[in-house]
Amino acid sequence: MYPCKVTVKKGAARSFKSGGAWIYDNEVERIEGDFTNGDLVTVLDFDGYPLGNGFLNMHSKLRVRMMTRHAEQQIDEAFLRQRLLDAVRLRKQVIDTSACRLVFGEADFLPGLTVDKFGDVLVLESLALGMDRMKETVLRLLLEVLSGEGLPIRGVYERSDAKERLKEGMERHKGFLSAPFDTKVEIRENGVRYLVDVAEGQKTGFFLDQKLNRRAIQRFAPGARVLDCFTHTGSFALNAGLAGAREVLGVDASALGVAQATENAALNGLSARVRFETADVFELLPKLEAAKERFELVILDPPAFTKSRETIKRAVKGYRDINLRGMKLVRDGGFLATCSCSHFMDQELFARTLQEAARGARKRLRQVYFSTQAPDHPILWAAGETYYLKFFIFQVLDEK
Structure with missing residues (x-):
């Protein structure tokens, strides 16, 4: 004790x-x-x-x-090493470790700590004061564990710049935790090549949690005209393009994200079929509907519309509106891939919201796929914050 x-x-x-x-x-x-x-x-x-x-x-x-949960257990280096070893070995069992989340905070019993691996580079995020004080020791032990598991690392970058740190009484911070290196790191996922900007990209630079969901949309893409909303750095759009979509439009409000997506399209030789546009999705979708544009596959991967229980009602409206608009753009018999990444928007509420959107759009939904986050983001039951991503694919049908 x-x-x-x-x-x-x-x-x-x-x-x-x-x-x-x-x-x-x-x-x-x-x-x-x-x-x-x-x-x-x-x-x-x-x-x-x-x-x-x-x-x-x-x-x-x-x-x-x-x-x-054992009061007699000391939180020493042996304890931390075992926690890290357990986390790394789990990833080797459940996912391709060339690019994955190695440590997922509370789900790995290392609260406040996130570590993502992009090739031979790590990105570390510390959001809790206690973990922040252990950071140097944890990183040293993690590098030793990875080396022992045949996963050597050449560089580490810290992205502890989220607003959550302010709630812990800490300042936001980012920078190298190793010798400096080129912070644009190339990875390959589902056969798609990406340049991940670990210094300037959102959060740790790339959203690894959608890995298997990105692969899932490939089966619906061959020959399709595809609209990818909130494309970030183009990941869903590029998976569709690689799978044989005839035309893909990716849209995001971030000019930086669109520039990175365009670069990624060129990296994969997809520039002729996959293009990106900087626009507000909420403003663009009504314009596309008015122009009678239609797509065989529409993908909606918005940011979390709520990060607290107090704003759920507003979030429900946002999810309902965006999905209603998206459904109207799907050609009869085409497909809608849609998700929520807020754990406050639980699966039941999200499903109910989608049903309301379908009624408003006068569409019928036929579910063909459901998933959560990839298994390198494990869900610790009873720790609700670790279950946040809900991902559906529906066939969208006109009323019959």
Whole structure:
């Protein structure tokens, strides 16, 4: 046990006791012992029963992020090495590790830590104060583990520049954690080549969670006219193009993303059939509908419309509107691929929203595919924040 003890209220910590990863600020009864924010502490139930160890941060609503449910277990280098080894070996079992997420925070029992691998480069993101204080040790151990597993690394870049760090009382930061290297890194996924900008791209530079869903849309692309909305760096569009789509238009509001997507199209020899345009999708779709444009495959991969429970109603409207517009652009018998990446928009609510959109568009949906995030982003049951991506493919039919 650790010297500082955090006791939870009677009847509290239900989420944690059900398998979750956090103790919330309003669940804490008292704190006994000296501490500095980010210190490891032992958490006790209201009756003194030890619940485990984690790190404490008074700046955060996630008051204690739990590292272990065994209070006698010390969080030392041996502990961290085993956690990292377990995470790496899981990825070797479930996914192509040439480009994958090696560490997925709470789902790997390393709260607040994300590590993505792009070829022989790592991108690290630290969003929790306690983990941030362990960062150098964790990185050293991870590099040793990867070398031992036959996955040597030549460079590491940190992308701890998300706003979530401010909630933890930390400043945003990014930069090299190794000798400098060219931050445009080439990877290959599903046969598609990409240049990933680990320094300036969104989040860690590339959304690895859609890997298997990108592969899934390939079967619907041959000979199709395809519209890929919120294309980011062109990943769905390029998968469609590589699979034989006759024409692909990718759209994104980010000029940087569109420039990267255009570069990726050239890298794959697809510039003649796959083009990209900078536009607001919400403004473009009504224009395409008015012009009576139709597509055999429409892909909607928007950013999370909600990051809190308080904004769910507004998010539902956004998802309903964008999907209604998308459905109207699908030729009868064509396909709509659509997703939500917000864990607050749960599967049941998302499905209900899609059904409402279909009624509004006077379309019938025939589901042919459903998936979540790729398995290198494992879902820890009872830790709802680890389940966030819901991905459907529907055949869209006119009313009959």
